[in-house]
Amino acid sequence: MKETAYQEKVLEVEPYGVEPIPKEERHGRPGQMFTIWFAINLNVVTWFTGFLGIEFGLSLKYAILAIIIGNIIGAAFLALSSSIGAELGQPLIPASKRAFGKTGVFGLSFLNLVNNIGWLGVNLALAVMALQKILPLSYHSSLLLIAAVTLLVAVYGYNFIHVFAQWMSVIMGVLFLAMFVITVHNLPAIMSHTAPGSGGFNLGMFILAIAVAFSYQISYCPIGTDYARYLPENTPKKKLWQFSFWGAVSVCIWLEILGALTATLGMHTGPMDFIARLMGVFTIPALITVIFSILPNNVIAIYSGGLAALAMGLPLKRWASALLTAGLGVLIISFGSGKLAHTYTNFLLLLSYWIAPWLGVVLSDFYYHKANPWRKDEPKGWIGIVSFLCGVLISIPLMNSVLYVGPVAKNYLGGADISYFLSLLVSVLIYHVAVKIKQVPLAAKPSAEVKN
Numbered sequence: 001m002k003e004t005a006y007q008e009k010v011l012e013v014e015p016y017g018v019e020p021i022p023k024e025e026r027h028g029r030p031g032q033m034f035t036i037w038f039a040i041n042l043n044v045v046t047w048f049t050g051f052l053g054i055e056f057g058l059s060l061k062y063a064i065l066a067i068i069i070g071n072i073i074g075a076a077f078l079a080l081s082s083s084i085g086a087e088l089g090q091p092l093i094p095a096s097k098r099a100f101g102k103t104g105v106f107g108l109s110f111l112n113l114v115n116n117i118g119w120l121g122v123n124l125a126l127a128v129m130a131l132q133k134i135l136p137l138s139y140h141s142s143l144l145l146i147a148a149v150t151l152l153v154a155v156y157g158y159n160f161i162h163v164f165a166q167w168m169s170v171i172m173g174v175l176f177l178a179m180f181v182i183t184v185h186n187l188p189a190i191m192s193h194t195a196p197g198s199g200g201f202n203l204g205m206f207i208l209a210i211a212v213a214f215s216y217q218i219s220y221c222p223i224g225t226d227y228a229r230y231l232p233e234n235t236p237k238k239k240l241w242q243f244s245f246w247g248a249v250s251v252c253i254w255l256e257i258l259g260a261l262t263a264t265l266g267m268h269t270g271p272m273d274f275i276a277r278l279m280g281v282f283t284i285p286a287l288i289t290v291i292f293s294i295l296p297n298n299v300i301a302i303y304s305g306g307l308a309a310l311a312m313g314l315p316l317k318r319w320a321s322a323l324l325t326a327g328l329g330v331l332i333i334s335f336g337s338g339k340l341a342h343t344y345t346n347f348l349l350l351l352s353y354w355i356a357p358w359l360g361v362v363l364s365d366f367y368y369h370k371a372n373p374w375r376k377d378e379p380k381g382w383i384g385i386v387s388f389l390c391g392v393l394i395s396i397p398l399m400n401s402v403l404y405v406g407p408v409a410k411n412y413l414g415g416a417d418i419s420y421f422l423s424l425l426v427s428v429l430i431y432h433v434a435v436k437i438k439q440v441p442l443a444a445k446p447s448a449e450v451k452n
Contacts, residue, residue: 006159014157017310017318020089026232030239032162033082036227037247039165040220040300042172043293044126044275046252049216050259053209060264062201066209067256071249073210074217077359079245081221084366085228086235091304092225092362094311099365099431100388101381109311111354112222113325116305119219120329123294123301130290133276133283140334146291147330150298154306154322158230161299168296175289176255182282183262204414208400211417213256217248218420221359223304302326353399356420357391360427368432383434391427395419 006015008027016025053063081092088095093112097105124143131142153164228240262278279286305325306318314321361384397406398419409417 008159010159010163011156012159013155013319014159015318016158017321018091018094018307021230023233026086026089026230028162028231030231030235030243032166032231033228033240033243034247035169036162036165037078037082037220037244038251039169039172039296041248041251041297042169042176042255043123043297044130044290045123045294045297046216046255047176047259047262048126049212049252050256050261051263052212053205054260054263056205056209057200057202058205058209059200060260062206063209063260063263064257066206067213067260068253070210070213071217071252071256074214075245075249075252077363078217078220078224078248079241080363081224081359082228082244083237083240085225086231086233086240087237088225089229089233090225091223091229091307091311093222093308095225096358096362096365096384097381099361099381099384101385104381104385104388106312108222108354108358109308113305113308113312115219115222115355116301116308116325117329117332120298120301120305120325121333123297124329124333127291127294127298130275130287133287134291143330143333146294146298147326150295151302151322151326153295153299154302154326155319157303157318158227161227161303164299165296168292172289172293172296175285175292176258178282179279179286179289180254180258182279183258202414204416207413207416207418211420213252214420217252218355218359220248221355223300223307226304226307227300301329305329353392353395353401353419353423356424357388357395357427360391360424361387361431364428364431365435383431383438387427387431387434390430391423394426395423398422 006012006025050063050067053066054060056063058066084092093108094105096108100108124146127146128139128142131137131146132139135142137145153160224244228244231240262274265278275286275290276283302322302325305328306321306323309321309324310316310318314324316324365384396404396419397408398413398417399406400409400413400415400417400419405415406419409415409419
């Protein structure tokens with residue numbers, strides 16, 4: 001049993017893992033949800049996401065519209081997952097044992113670990129590219145240096161991460177604002193490259209652009225409670241939702257629109273060469289901005305990946321699980337290759353295939369069925385697992401990824417991928433109906449006991 005000594009200490013390694021946080025350790029304010037999600041998304045990866053609508057062939061106005069729609073819907077779900085952190089007091093996937101059982105939690109935790117390692121790899125690749133433009137370092141030296149810095153923050157844990165996010169929100173906000181001013185200064189050149197025929201409207205690609213922005217947001221849902229679980233249990237969920245939503249949606253819409261604007265320049269180069277050509281004499285500060293912006297995202301990937309490893313039942317200390325996640329991320333990205341835009345797009349869409357149906361079950365369970373008496377008996381989780389699998393299976397014909405293109409997406413939707421929406425809806429409906437059916441014998445049980 002841990003001593004209640006962590007509380008608000010920053011320079012002390014966090015002693016808690018995936019177990020519920022004791023009441024005496026609860027601390028913090030709802031406003032922290034704004035800075036944590038603002039800092040996490042204030043990075044070049046978000047900016048790069050805004051490029052994709054233009055690359056899909058959309059005109060600037062339709063690319064921006066897709067960005068706004070996708071982010072608003074996705075951030076609403078992210079905020080829902082974040083808002084229940086104070087009440088749960090633990091990471092969301094371990095807390096979903098009441099819906100999925102121990103077996104389901106193990107499988108979902110594994111997927112979450114892969115999710116975070118994937119994000120870590122994407123972010124490290126971009127940061128390494130930027131660092132190599134500044135310093136004469138080898139690929140692996142740059143990789144180890146950046147990984148070591150982020151690992152240090154993740155090892156200290158929850159309190160250090162929140163303080164780090166607050167400072168990075170200010171620092172990175174100023175640096176990205178400078179990049180925004182430079183881009184606006186180059187706006188005449190940007191608009192001159194946006195000829196009337198240089199993009200238009202295609203329904204399939206428009207839906208795909210919405211899907212990418214949506215997937216970017218909901219990819220954080222499995223870790224939504226990780227950074228709210230220390231808040232006092234009576235913290236209003238409405239405030240947590242509002243701060244989480246505005247922290248995520250404001251910065252993502254801003255940076256992705258900035259990305260769409262710069263993408264219209266049509267520079268067919270790598271991302272770091274693109275930044276160098278766009279920023280001109282300000283290239284070095286811009287590249288430093290890229291590196292700094294990726295640090296918070298890497299920190300949460302390592303930290304939450306470590307929590308996912310603990311939720312799988314690995315017998316590790318929390319700091320050791322963070323070290324394991326960082327090591328796996330570095331190992332995988334050491335052998336990475338391929339076109340970044342293509343790989344990144346498919347990575348985001350692949351995430352939504354399991355996150356959306358899982359999220360449907362979790363939110364339905366928490367908001368509509370948390371008072372059911374059968375939950376106290378630690379159920380096997382078959383209702384949650386079946387609902388989840390049905391959500392995944394029903395969405396297969398609508399998938400459009402590097403691994404598989406469903407017949408509906410290919411033949412009827414022009415390549416659009418709306419599988420995430422269908423899988424979420426189906427998992428909610430099946431879980432809701434199944435729980436209602438299970439309640440019937442429980443309601444009859446007391447009367448049977450009276451007769452005896």
